[in-house]
Amino acid sequence: xxxxxxxxxxxxxxxxxxAERLAFHVLKSSAEEAMQLSEAVADVKQKIRxxxxxxxxxxxxxxxxxxxxxxxxxxxxxxEQPKDLLALEQTGMYRGVYHVLMGRISxxxxxxxxxxxxxxxxxxxxxxxxxxxxxxxxEVVLGLNPTLEGDGTALYxxxxxxxxxxxxxxxxxxxxxxxxxxYASKAVLADAIQGRQSVR
Amino acid sequence: xxxxxxxxxxxxxxxxxxAERLAFHVLKSSAEEAMQLSEAVADVKQKIRxxxxxxxxxxxxxxxxxxxxxxxxxxxxxxEQPKDLLALEQTGMYRGVYHVLMGRISxxxxxxxxxxxxxxxxxxxxxxxxxxxxxxxxEVVLGLNPTLEGDGTALYxxxxxxxxxxxxxxxxxxxxxxxxxxYASKAVLADAIQGRQSVR
Numbered sequence: 001x002x003x004x005x006x007x008x009x010x011x012x013x014x015x016x017x018x019a020e021r022l023a024f025h026v027l028k029s030s031a032e033e034a035m036q037l038s039e040a041v042a043d044v045k046q047k048i049r050x051x052x053x054x055x056x057x058x059x060x061x062x063x064x065x066x067x068x069x070x071x072x073x074x075x076x077x078x079x080e081q082p083k084d085l086l087a088l089e090q091t092g093m094y095r096g097v098y099h100v101l102m103g104r105i106s107x108x109x110x111x112x113x114x115x116x117x118x119x120x121x122x123x124x125x126x127x128x129x130x131x132x133x134x135x136x137x138x139e140v141v142l143g144l145n146p147t148l149e150g151d152g153t154a155l156y157x158x159x160x161x162x163x164x165x166x167x168x169x170x171x172x173x174x175x176x177x178x179x180x181x182x183y184a185s186k187a188v189l190a191d192a193i194q195g196r197q198s199v200r
Numbered sequence: 201x202x203x204x205x206x207x208x209x210x211x212x213x214x215x216x217x218x219a220e221r222l223a224f225h226v227l228k229s230s231a232e233e234a235m236q237l238s239e240a241v242a243d244v245k246q247k248i249r250x251x252x253x254x255x256x257x258x259x260x261x262x263x264x265x266x267x268x269x270x271x272x273x274x275x276x277x278x279x280e281q282p283k284d285l286l287a288l289e290q291t292g293m294y295r296g297v298y299h300v301l302m303g304r305i306s307x308x309x310x311x312x313x314x315x316x317x318x319x320x321x322x323x324x325x326x327x328x329x330x331x332x333x334x335x336x337x338x339e340v341v342l343g344l345n346p347t348l349e350g351d352g353t354a355l356y357x358x359x360x361x362x363x364x365x366x367x368x369x370x371x372x373x374x375x376x377x378x379x380x381x382x383y384a385s386k387a388v389l390a391d392a393i394q395g396r397q398s399v400r
Contacts, residue, residue: 081382083382084381087381090386142399144381145380146377154399158399169396169397169399171374171396172374172393172397173377174371174376175374175376176375176385177385177387178387178388179376181279181343181344184287185376186290186291187378188376188377191377192372193293194372195371195395196372197395198368
């Protein structure tokens with residue numbers, strides 16, 4: 001029991017008291033439920049690995065999106081983390097494939113381009129050009145977070161990708177749908193004015 | 201004293217108790233301070249009126265922005281309320297002039313295009329075309345709130361304005377700068393994917 005409480009209290013946002021409550025819940029639950037939790041925890045580390053193509057999470061060699069023939073392989077959306085991919089995928093608006101960087105360039109934390117999957121992204125862009133059998137990457141959409149480090153990473157990637165001769169775009173920035181203009185920050189309003197678009 | 205408390209408690213967000221507290225503060229403050237408040241309240245109704253051109257708030261016939269010769273009169277940004285104008289003006293990014301609608305089309309509240317300053321906006325667009333002395337309006341930026349009613353109003357205006365032969369744009373919609381992709385709503389992410397822009 002002490003080992004379980006110890007292990008649970010290492011999870012983020014769960015202190016000693018919460019861990020005790022969770023441990024007692026496991027103790028009271030059926031043997032089947034407890035085994036399901038135990039196996040799920042073990043499996044997630046043993047079976048889930050990065051996709052060989054896009055570094056998203058998957059159980060096999062290739063993730064479901066990369067293996068899906070209906071997705072547009074000429075369009076690659078670059079995100080920082082697998083959870084960003086999930087958020088974008090839930091919109092149902094995007095029909096291309098992804099590339100997960102596994103972080104962002106952050107000089108203060110000692111994270112450079114070499115610590116990310118940037119080289120593999122460049123290989124994907126170049127490979128498709130060389131190999132006439134595969135689909136050529138025509139557009140790379142930079143879907144990094146609209147933060148200082150995300151913007152820095154996007155700048156680095158856009159320079160590399162443009163040198164490789166691929167079209168580079170980024171996710172739109174501006175007013176969040178459903179919000180109010182009067183409560184938007186100056187930076188958001190400045191983006192909205194600069195990025196204004198034709199109505200048709 | 202009772203009259204002051206009564207009057208103060210009619211202000212939004214100020215109940216009977218707060219009104220009493222404010223009234224006692226006025227009573228304790230110097231005669232000069234009390235007179236300043238009294239005059240400011242009287243002046244705001246007597247002196248502030250809508251600008252004759254853009255319906256923004258001003259003290260004379262024409263507001264400071266409409267009277268400013270350095271502003272680009274060929275570019276008109278349409279907003280719902282004077283406070284939206286203030287928020288946009290604080291960014292320092294916009295060099296055109298404004299038009300305040302004084303509300304938005306809202307069928308549920310019985311507000312139609314006739315209750316707003318839409319006809320005067322159309323006059324501004326047409327007038328500048330007819331009169332060779334004034335600057336022709338070339339672009340109208342729709343800066344309505346990214347809400348259901350704001351979008352409806354924008355749709356109505358864009359149809360009217362395009363029929364008048366003027367270029368119509370709207371403020372960019374997408375990820376708010378400084379936010380995180382994983383916490384953005386589906387609608388915001390869908391806008392961001394659809395409105396993606398070339399990096400250069």
